[in-house]
Amino acid sequence: MRKYSAFAIAREAFRHHSGWQRAWRAPSLKKSYEVVIVGGGGHGLATAYYLAKNHGIRDIAVIEKGWLGGGNTGRNTTIIRSNYLQDESAAIYEKARGLYEGLSAELNYNIMFSPRGVMMLAQTEHELRGYHRINQANAIQGVATEMLTPEQVKAKVPIMEINGPRYPVLGALWQARGGTARHDAVAWGYARAASDLGVDIIQQTEVTGITQSGGQVTGVRTTRGDVACKKLGIVVAGHSGVLAEMAGFRLPIESVSLQALVSEPIKPCIDVVVMANTVHGYLSQSDKGELVIGGGADGYNNYTQRGSFHHVEETVRALIETFPIISRLKQLRQWGGIVDMTGDRSPIIGKTPLGGCFINCGWGTGGFKSIPGSGWALAATMAKGEPDGLAAPFGLARFAEGRFIDESVAAGVAH
Numbered sequence: 122m123r124k125y126s127a128f129a130i131a132r133e134a135f136r137h138h139s140g141w142q143r144a145w146r147a148p149s150l151k152k153s154y155e156v157v158i159v160g161g162g163g164h165g166l167a168t169a170y171y172l173a174k175n176h177g178i179r180d181i182a183v184i185e186k187g188w189l190g191g192g193n194t195g196r197n198t199t200i201i202r203s204n205y206l207q208d209e210s211a212a213i214y215e216k217a218r219g220l221y222e223g224l225s226a227e228l229n230y231n232i233m234f235s236p237r238g239v240m241m242l243a244q245t246e247h248e249l250r251g252y253h254r255i256n257q258a259n260a261i262q263g264v265a266t267e268m269l270t271p272e273q274v275k276a277k278v279p280i281m282e283i284n285g286p287r288y289p290v291l292g293a294l295w296q297a298r299g300g301t302a303r304h305d306a307v308a309w310g311y312a313r314a315a316s317d318l319g320v321d322i323i324q325q326t327e328v329t330g331i332t333q334s335g336g337q338v339t340g341v342r343t344t345r346g347d348v349a350c351k352k353l354g355i356v357v358a359g360h361s362g363v364l365a366e367m368a369g370f371r372l373p374i375e376s377v378s379l380q381a382l383v384s385e386p387i388k389p390c391i392d393v394v395v396m397a398n399t400v401h402g403y404l405s406q407s408d409k410g411e412l413v414i415g416g417g418a419d420g421y422n423n424y425t426q427r428g429s430f431h432h433v434e435e436t437v438r439a440l441i442e443t444f445p446i447i448s449r450l451k452q453l454r455q456w457g458g459i460v461d462m463t464g465d466r467s468p469i470i471g472k473t474p475l476g477g478c479f480i481n482c483g484w485g486t487g488g489f490k491s492i493p494g495s496g497w498a499l500a501a502t503m504a505k506g507e508p509d510g511l512a513a514p515f516g517l518a519r520f521a522e523g524r525f526i527d528e529s530v531a532a533g534v535a536h
């Protein structure tokens with residue numbers, strides 16, 4: 122595949138952009154593959170890419186029922202950070218954040234990673250103590266974070282009202298190398314690089330069944346026919362429970378809608394990401410000038426992918442005391458995505474009760490930031506057939522063994 126470069130842009134400018142190739146190949150679905158990945162979101166595509174690049178396995182199909190990134194990957198608010206409490210979480214999220222730093226160069230695709238800094242506001246004494254604890258844990262884990270005073274918060278975000286009557290800002294946990302990236306570019310970049318390594322990316326094809334023999338996976342049924350495979354990766358976020366049922370096991374997962382909205386575009390007014398977890402709201406400003414605003418997940422299980430009026434009201438009401446300027450903005454659009462929530466708010470990565478079938482799910486409200494690390498870890502696990510170091514703590518067995526990785530404070534609301 123031809124490389125993208127400044128020279129290529131100049132060359133194409135001189136020939137009316139007639140020489141660009143497809144970003145990724147459009148192959149027909151073969152009858153069999155060594156590995157099939159179900160789900161063309163960021164996690165599925167990253168898994169395919171690292172299987173091909175790190176482990177030399179190239180006979181792979183990624184099967185997506187819609188379009189690439191059309192699930193949560195293209196619907197999220199793109200916060201990237203690694204300031205989690207538990208060591209296992211910090212390890213995989215920090216691996217992902219580190220990979221994000223060099224991902225545009227690695228994939229030869231501009232994913233617009235913007236390490237502008239992520240600030241988690243402490244607006245109660247309890248929350249302040251919690252963030253001091255995470256800050257200490259991060260220091261031991263080698264994750265660079267620091268505590269900010271209210272005055273330092275105000276200096277970084279002048280539009281913020283820090284003396285609100287109900288929820289004054291008491292401080293903040295700050296990760297300077299956290300930030301954002303362009304969500305669909307992450308999916309497209311991995312797709313293009315994986316395709317270049319020989320991975321078949323098959324869109325508009327739904328997996329409708331999983332075939333097995335003697336406790337071992339043998340393939341998948343799809344809307345374009347049956348496909349045999351030796352190894353299967355289920356990477357479908359909110360639909361994980363549906364695919365698990367096809368494979369004959371159950372997951373400790375609940376699927377709920379998580380919503381977000383953007384305002385009309387305005388002049389640059391905030392150049393960091395701010396999360397206000399006590400009140401359930403967060404915001405950043407996109408390159409187009411829109412304020413990207415999100416809140417908590419729906420309070421009931423559902424498979425809808427649209428926004429609801431009461432959620433806009435709740436989220437904006439939560440933020441307005443701290444960001445009075447949003448009271449005068451118009452909303453441009455809102456949407457929802459189906460997120461897969463585990464009881465301990467940590468992901469599941471690893472083997473399943475069905476031989477040869479692996480799963481990566483449970484990233485819930487916060488799995489965009491982990492895409493590179495998660496793809497890396499699942500690829501290693503699938504290649505070896507055994508849980509890799511980063512993935513090992515996140516196996517399905519932890520729910521039976523009571524070995525939870527509790528991130529309900531660092532991940533239950535925050536993204």
Ligand SMILES: Cc1cc2nc3c(=O)[nH]c(=O)nc-3n(C[C@H](O)[C@H](O)[C@H](O)COP(=O)(O)OP(=O)(O)OC[C@H]3O[C@@H](n4cnc5c(N)ncnc54)[C@H](O)[C@@H]3O)c2cc1C
Nearest residue numbers: 160162163164186192193194197198200328458488489490
């Ligand atoms: C509103 C919102 C805001 C969020 N904000 C953040 C944030 O700021 N930071 C952060 O880190 N995370 C955030 N997240 C979470 C993040 O988006 C997800 O954790 C992550 O994108 C999951 O990626 P994925 O590849 O696992 O799933 P997806 O991107 O959902 O991909 C799964 C794919 O599987 C496909 N699929 C499902 N069933 C089948 C089938 N039977 N056959 C074939 N294909 C199938 C779907 O069509 C889909 O494309 C947010 C999520 C939402 C909804």
